[in-house]
Amino acid sequence: MPLDQAFNLLGSKDKEMGFLDHLEELRWHLIRSVSAILVFTIVAFFSKDFVFGMLILGPSKPNFWTYRMFCELSKYLNSPDLCIDHLNFTLQSRQMTGQFAMHITSSFVIGFIVAFPYVFWEVWRFVKPGLYAKEVNATRGAVLVVTFLFILGILFGYFVISPLSINFLANYQLDSSILNQFDITSYISTLIMMVLASGLMFQLPMLIFVLTKMGIVTPAFMRTYRRHSIVVILVAAAFITPSPDIFSQILVAIPLYMLYEASILVSAWEVKNRNIRNAEL
Numbered sequence: 001m002p003l004d005q006a007f008n009l010l011g012s013k014d015k016e017m018g019f020l021d022h023l024e025e026l027r028w029h030l031i032r033s034v035s036a037i038l039v040f041t042i043v044a045f046f047s048k049d050f051v052f053g054m055l056i057l058g059p060s061k062p063n064f065w066t067y068r069m070f071c072e073l074s075k076y077l078n079s080p081d082l083c084i085d086h087l088n089f090t091l092q093s094r095q096m097t098g099q100f101a102m103h104i105t106s107s108f109v110i111g112f113i114v115a116f117p118y119v120f121w122e123v124w125r126f127v128k129p130g131l132y133a134k135e136v137n138a139t140r141g142a143v144l145v146v147t148f149l150f151i152l153g154i155l156f157g158y159f160v161i162s163p164l165s166i167n168f169l170a171n172y173q174l175d176s177s178i179l180n181q182f183d184i185t186s187y188i189s190t191l192i193m194m195v196l197a198s199g200l201m202f203q204l205p206m207l208i209f210v211l212t213k214m215g216i217v218t219p220a221f222m223r224t225y226r227r228h229s230i231v232v233i234l235v236a237a238a239f240i241t242p243s244p245d246i247f248s249q250i251l252v253a254i255p256l257y258m259l260y261e262a263s264i265l266v267s268a269w270e271v272k273n274r275n276i277r278n279a280e281l
Contacts, residue, residue, distance in 0.1 A: 029126045033119040041111030048103065056106050056188060059163045062087055066163040084163075089170040089180035091187055102188045109192050113154055113199075117147040134277065142206070149202045156255060157198025162191055164252070201256075208263035212270045219268040222260070229260050 044051050058064050067084040074082035093099045112119075121143050128136060170180055211217040222229075237253040 026126060029122045033115070033122045036115040036118045037108070037111045039111070040114040041108045044110040044114075045103065045107040051106065051110060052103075055110070056191065057091075059158075059166050059191065060087060060089075060091060060187065064163055066159050067167075084167050087167060087170045088173075089182055091184050092181050093184045095183075095185065098183065098185050102184055106188055106192070109196070113196075116150055117143070120146055120150075146203065146206055149206065150199045153199035153202025154195055156202065157195040160255075161198055161252060162194050165194060166191075202259065204259045205263045205266045209266045209270055212267040213274075217267060219264050219271060222264045222267060226260075226264075230257065233257050233260065 059066070062085050071083040071085060074080055095101075124143050170182075173180065208217055208222070212219075233253050233256045234249070237249045237256065
């Protein structure tokens with residue numbers, strides 16, 4: 001039996017499943033996904049010294065990798081202002097359950113990030129049987145691409161966006177008499193928001209691929225509005241790194257623009273494949 005017919009037969013069998021059968025299958029996919037997240041959450045919870053001492057509180061310390069690289073860069077460029085060797089704030093816990101609550105929250109977020117590849121794979125396993133053979137072939141490798149982009153976004157958010165934003169906010173003062181004493185809840189919530197937002201932001205090429213497949217976006221449309229996108233990216237970089245330092249904004253804007261250009265290539269690739277498929281019909 002040809003491969004395409006086999007896929008179509010599999011899809012047709014899956015479509016004959018009843019509504020309750022689909023719910024049962026979805027339930028087990030969700031159970032396995034949640035179980036994976038909980039396992040890594042528990043591991044992170046009992047690895048408190050590493051999770052908090054190295055990961056969560058890392059960007060709050062002057063010896064963080066990013067800050068040290070900026071100091072090395074400042075020596076190379078002979079620009080002392082680039083060196084970040086002091087963070088003008090202290091962390092406090094003003095709520096009785098503050099530290100414990102943030103311990104659970106941060107452990108869960110780390111568990112989700114580590115388990116994300118498996119969770120997305122479970123989602124893909126549920127969706128895949130309902131696709132046609134050509135759709136399966138067109139989206140081959142989707143799990144690897146989505147996982148790679150997500151991890152890349154998480155690393156970018158953690159090592160670039162977070163330390164730059166924390167440095168600016170830590171040293172921002174309306175008056176010298178006002179001390180920056182941040183609550184641990186505020187610090188961790190801000191760090192998590194920036195890291196996860198970066199991970200989602202790096203899914204732009206996959207989003208454009210789906211929109212192109214649906215016929216909503218075309219590469220010509222994206223090329224037409226390239227200049228507009230540059231303005232939007234610069235504004236977004238200014239919000240992500242609320243710092244008057246133009247170097248920090250450019251450092252964030254360049255990867256965002258590269259994502260936009262990569263999305264144009266992905267859109268053009270999908271349009272080319274669609275034209276080839278239509279020509280073969």
